[in-house]
Amino acid sequence: MATQTNEYPTKAYGATAPDSGVGPMAITRRGLRDDDVLIEISHCGICHSDLHSARNDWGFTTYPIVPGHEIVGIVSAVGSGVTRHTVGDRVAIGCMVDSCMECSHCDADFEQYCLDGGMTGTYNGKDRRDGSLTFGGYSERIVCREEFVLKVPDGMPMAEAAPLLCAGITSYSPLRTWKVGPGSKVAVAGLGGLGHMGVKLAAAMGAEVTVLSRSESKRADAEKLGAHAFLNTDDAAAMKAKRGYFDMVLNTIPVRHDVVPYLHLLRIDGVQVLVGLIGMMPELHTGVLLGRKVLTGSGIGGLAETQEMLDFCAAHNILPDIEVIAMQDIQTAYDRMEASDIKYRFVIDMESLRAEPAVAT
Numbered sequence: 001m002a003t004q005t006n007e008y009p010t011k012a013y014g015a016t017a018p019d020s021g022v023g024p025m026a027i028t029r030r031g032l033r034d035d036d037v038l039i040e041i042s043h044c045g046i047c048h049s050d051l052h053s054a055r056n057d058w059g060f061t062t063y064p065i066v067p068g069h070e071i072v073g074i075v076s077a078v079g080s081g082v083t084r085h086t087v088g089d090r091v092a093i094g095c096m097v098d099s100c101m102e103c104s105h106c107d108a109d110f111e112q113y114c115l116d117g118g119m120t121g122t123y124n125g126k127d128r129r130d131g132s133l134t135f136g137g138y139s140e141r142i143v144c145r146e147e148f149v150l151k152v153p154d155g156m157p158m159a160e161a162a163p164l165l166c167a168g169i170t171s172y173s174p175l176r177t178w179k180v181g182p183g184s185k186v187a188v189a190g191l192g193g194l195g196h197m198g199v200k201l202a203a204a205m206g207a208e209v210t211v212l213s214r215s216e217s218k219r220a221d222a223e224k225l226g227a228h229a230f231l232n233t234d235d236a237a238a239m240k241a242k243r244g245y246f247d248m249v250l251n252t253i254p255v256r257h258d259v260v261p262y263l264h265l266l267r268i269d270g271v272q273v274l275v276g277l278i279g280m281m282p283e284l285h286t287g288v289l290l291g292r293k294v295l296t297g298s299g300i301g302g303l304a305e306t307q308e309m310l311d312f313c314a315a316h317n318i319l320p321d322i323e324v325i326a327m328q329d330i331q332t333a334y335d336r337m338e339a340s341d342i343k344y345r346f347v348i349d350m351e352s353l354r355a356e357p358a359v360a361t
Contacts, residue, residue, distance in 0.1 A: 007030060008031070030132070036146065037079070037145075042073045042349075043324075062124055067136050070094070071092060071142060073158075095121065099119045109305065122134060123137075139353070156314050159322060161310070171197040171198040172201050173305055176301075180207050185210070186209050187212050191221060199227050210231050212233050256279055275297070275299075327352045
């Protein structure tokens with residue numbers, strides 16, 4: 001496919017090795033293909049995945065890496081074949097920038113589960129057409145295939161919109177998949193970036209929402225976020241009293257833990273959905289599943305579902321709780337995120353990056 005313009009030199013922050021930290025970097029964005037959109041990034045959310053990827057905690061990082069997959073900004077140029085977006089549009093990019101768009105999963109709007117090599121990640125992925133490394137949203141601008149660029153609804157604040165592209169859709173997708181609505185009883189385990197969105201979204205869908213936590217300090221926070229109840233998981237009597245009560249446990253806990261106590265809380269055919277990446281699970285005796293309890297996982301949503309989520313949040317005025325930071329404060333944000341010292345999502349104001357001197361290539 002034709003490239004229509006010269007490449008775009010771009011300021012960014014990235015890592016060059018597991019122990020390098022994240023710092024200033026010069027990258028080059030490709031010239032526009034016929035179906036490409038150029039976006040000047042206004043804000044980028046910070047996900048725990050960014051930190052793990054920068055440090056190669058999962059063992060598959062390719063360096064250099066520019067993290068960031070909660071991206072919002074303004075369209076500044078489009079390729080000759082683009083029909084979905086125009087210059088000046090408020091747009092967003094989430095965790096993927098391409099897929100085959102032809103397999104049965106992509107045809108069914110499950111691009112995130114593409115059968116032909118998987119989705120192309122917004123960062124630390126390989127471009128399907130030229131094999132180049134994809135770089136994420138800790139940068140001034142980004143070039144992306146038009147189908148993977150979403151619309152930010154009118155009136156939605158750009159900074160608050162950013163975390164919806166990962167934390168929002170990761171919570172929304174399982175709630176929609178398992179048809180949460182009025183009368184549903186949903187428990188949310190964990191009250192961080194994902195969990196606080198799960199509470200807000202499930203409540204807006206009409207569910208009765210309970211926060212599960214071992215920390216009593218989370219009780220007041222749960223109420224502020226819209227939860228109807230709080231269940232201390234260290235209270236054996238209270239946990240026993242809620243056996244067989246919930247239709248869903250949305251498990252957002254991102255560390256290794258025992259999922260069996262949450263399975264006991266489910267009614268027959270109830271589902272516990274794991275959305276926090278916990279790595280290896282503790283041993284699970286399958287006897288607990290014989291009570292027709294479902295244990296499953298869920299990733300992000302497809303393109304149509306992600307746009308639906310953005311529109312739903314706009315219609316119901318659902319926004320994440322954020323703290324806006326300068327790009328130069330990324331390491332402090334990482335340290336605070338590891339210490340759970342954020343309620344509930346950091347967002348980078350990219351004007352702070354534009355103000356920096358350019359880094360020599």
